[in-house]
Amino acid sequence: MSVALTLRAGGRPLLIPYVMAGVVPDWLDLVRGAARAGADAVEIGLPFSDPMLDGPTVQRAAALSAARGGRPRALLDELAGLDLDVPLVVMTYANVAMTLTPGRGVGGFVEHLASVGVRGAIVPDLPLEESAEYRARAAAAGVAAVLLAAPVCGDDRCREIARASSGFVYCMSSMRITGERADLPATARETARRLKGMTGLPVVTGFGISTIAQAVEACADADGVVIGSVLMRMLVDGAPVAEVVEEVAAFRRALSSGHLSPAGG
Amino acid sequence: MSAPDAAGRFGRFGGRYLPEALVPAAQAVESAFREAWSDAAFTAEYRRLLETYVGRPTPLTECSRLSEALGVRVLLKREDLAHTGSHKINNVLGQALLARRMGKRKLIAETGAGQHGVATATAAALLGLACTVHMGHTDVRRQAVNVFRMELLGAEVVPETSANGGGTLKEATNGALRAWVNETEHAHYCVGSTMGPHPYPWMVREFQRVIGDEARAQCAVRLPEAVPDVVVACVGGGSNAAGTFAGFADTTARLVGVEAAGGSAVDKGKLGVLHGFMSHFLQDDDSQVLEAHSISAGLDYPGVGPEHVHLAETGRVHYTSVTDDQALRALTLVTRTEGILPALESAHALAWVVDAAATGELAAGSTVLVTLSGRGDKDIQQIREHLR
Numbered sequence: 241m242s243v244a245l246t247l248r249a250g251g252r253p254l255l256i257p258y259v260m261a262g263v264v265p266d267w268l269d270l271v272r273g274a275a276r277a278g279a280d281a282v283e284i285g286l287p288f289s290d291p292m293l294d295g296p297t298v299q300r301a302a303a304l305s306a307a308r309g310g311r312p313r314a315l316l317d318e319l320a321g322l323d324l325d326v327p328l329v330v331m332t333y334a335n336v337a338m339t340l341t342p343g344r345g346v347g348g349f350v351e352h353l354a355s356v357g358v359r360g361a362i363v364p365d366l367p368l369e370e371s372a373e374y375r376a377r378a379a380a381a382g383v384a385a386v387l388l389a390a391p392v393c394g395d396d397r398c399r400e401i402a403r404a405s406s407g408f409v410y411c412m413s414s415m416r417i418t419g420e421r422a423d424l425p426a427t428a429r430e431t432a433r434r435l436k437g438m439t440g441l442p443v444v445t446g447f448g449i450s451t452i453a454q455a456v457e458a459c460a461d462a463d464g465v466v467i468g469s470v471l472m473r474m475l476v477d478g479a480p481v482a483e484v485v486e487e488v489a490a491f492r493r494a495l496s497s498g499h500l501s502p503a504g505g
Numbered sequence: 506m507s508a509p510d511a512a513g514r515f516g517r518f519g520g521r522y523l524p525e526a527l528v529p530a531a532q533a534v535e536s537a538f539r540e541a542w543s544d545a546a547f548t549a550e551y552r553r554l555l556e557t558y559v560g561r562p563t564p565l566t567e568c569s570r571l572s573e574a575l576g577v578r579v580l581l582k583r584e585d586l587a588h589t590g591s592h593k594i595n596n597v598l599g600q601a602l603l604a605r606r607m608g609k610r611k612l613i614a615e616t617g618a619g620q621h622g623v624a625t626a627t628a629a630a631l632l633g634l635a636c637t638v639h640m641g642h643t644d645v646r647r648q649a650v651n652v653f654r655m656e657l658l659g660a661e662v663v664p665e666t667s668a669n670g671g672g673t674l675k676e677a678t679n680g681a682l683r684a685w686v687n688e689t690e691h692a693h694y695c696v697g698s699t700m701g702p703h704p705y706p707w708m709v710r711e712f713q714r715v716i717g718d719e720a721r722a723q724c725a726v727r728l729p730e731a732v733p734d735v736v737v738a739c740v741g742g743g744s745n746a747a748g749t750f751a752g753f754a755d756t757t758a759r760l761v762g763v764e765a766a767g768g769s770a771v772d773k774g775k776l777g778v779l780h781g782f783m784s785h786f787l788q789d790d791d792s793q794v795l796e797a798h799s800i801s802a803g804l805d806y807p808g809v810g811p812e813h814v815h816l817a818e819t820g821r822v823h824y825t826s827v828t829d830d831q832a833l834r835a836l837t838l839v840t841r842t843e844g845i846l847p848a849l850e851s852a853h854a855l856a857w858v859v860d861a862a863a864t865g866e867l868a869a870g871s872t873v874l875v876t877l878s879g880r881g882d883k884d885i886q887q888i889r890e891h892l893r
Contacts, residue, residue: 270787287793288792288793289795292780293686296668302666312792335777338778339777339792340792342790364525365523365778367521367524371518390526391526392529393529401525412526415526415687415689416687417686417687
């Protein structure tokens, strides 16, 4: 059984932890644990040799997975057995999406995702102009093609992205690749605010959300956050999965209570 | 060779596979280039620099002793004599002028052998722009002199290592793209070859077509039949080849592109997307792009410019490859018969000529134009290690 990507805007803030598939042997326990700890969806990264939008932490996570023999198709197949009550969203790059199923292109990719119970996909290097076929095939396969909007995108482009996106709109917090940062950039809230005025879909902010305080602050405008590098850094530095799950739970508690002031975390 | 379609495609290849964070920047480069390239003031300034700063036109050199040795008539288009020692400067000056026109204060570049990095650092110095060059850690080591040259020119050189240890042109390009995300507002990404997202493959070819246009005019004066039988160039990303072929695509000349055997993307690559464009890339069965392997850092790229794959599909250009050893042997031969030390990259084009003359693929007495894309001084240390 798989759960559709139907996140709701306006309730408690959405929390979407990111897990690089295969990064540690017990990575599926992290996916399960994150779901139990109150994640609204789990973003699953598939390793790619040239992750151009990722900073050192996610790059290391991808390399660790690859070094452990992590291969996109086999990792996806590991997801098939999971019985979670939250949806899974896969994030990878266009080359993986195009070549995952030889000869079948992006259509084969989204059908394969659907067959293992994945309900959403994020392919950052398939922007609006290059994603028409991918979006159509994803819709036909019952997979939500989540598009990203960046601070540099003008209002017209943001509106088109919001209209073409499915599941939620992924708001890039700043003009920076993924990775932890000391502060939430001003562009995060500004971009989320612009997008909120354009769509009924949830707007979820990601890239560089590093602390609970930043997550709470981002959710003043956005409907939720993706947290990635902070979790992957713990894992690649050797923290046990249980500790990372506890970190997810801490984000959940703070986002749900909303009591934590941005300065307090 | 015509312009790509509105989506930036040559046939099926090319496009603009960028994250949204970079799409507006690439769109801005495209519209600035379209405007500039039809602006007489811009092209006049560009031509003036090519003439007075680069030293164009570069000569067409008749190789008497090499021709005698091979039994075919060999002419070299001498891009090695361009300022900074390779054809890279043609493209870089165009893009640097464009960057200034767009109000950018900085150039970002990737480099393999270091020639594009040196050329970019040079143009930045000339126009008073800041410059950061991304270079794989393997290339930083094997092209140490070029690293120093770039630093001397005022550029910052950033060594790039992938998390799985790779460190050639692929990682350099990843690094440059990541830096561009951070600095789109004030920096221009000066792509060094006919690769990357639209409009780069097209724009870089247009800035390099001066090689082919000059050679065509020079051949018209020099050769009784006006056009050589065969035109040959080496292909990494493919900029010197694209520029050369642009001058001869509408002639009867046979066009040959020569890749490194360990980086032969046209033939051995599979359809994929990397660094913003769709083309053929060396990759495994699990969608992971492989490292190319070549003695020549400039050909050490797992992909190839989209227009080249298109030209291979249409059959207008024949693509082939030669090994490190073949390239080294040709380099030695040309150095000893002509007193010209070619870059390891250019030696691949020459190696095909040597081989094709020996096997009869090149008919005795035929006329061959080879683009000598750069000089070999930068490779001296490596050549020495290999030949010893």
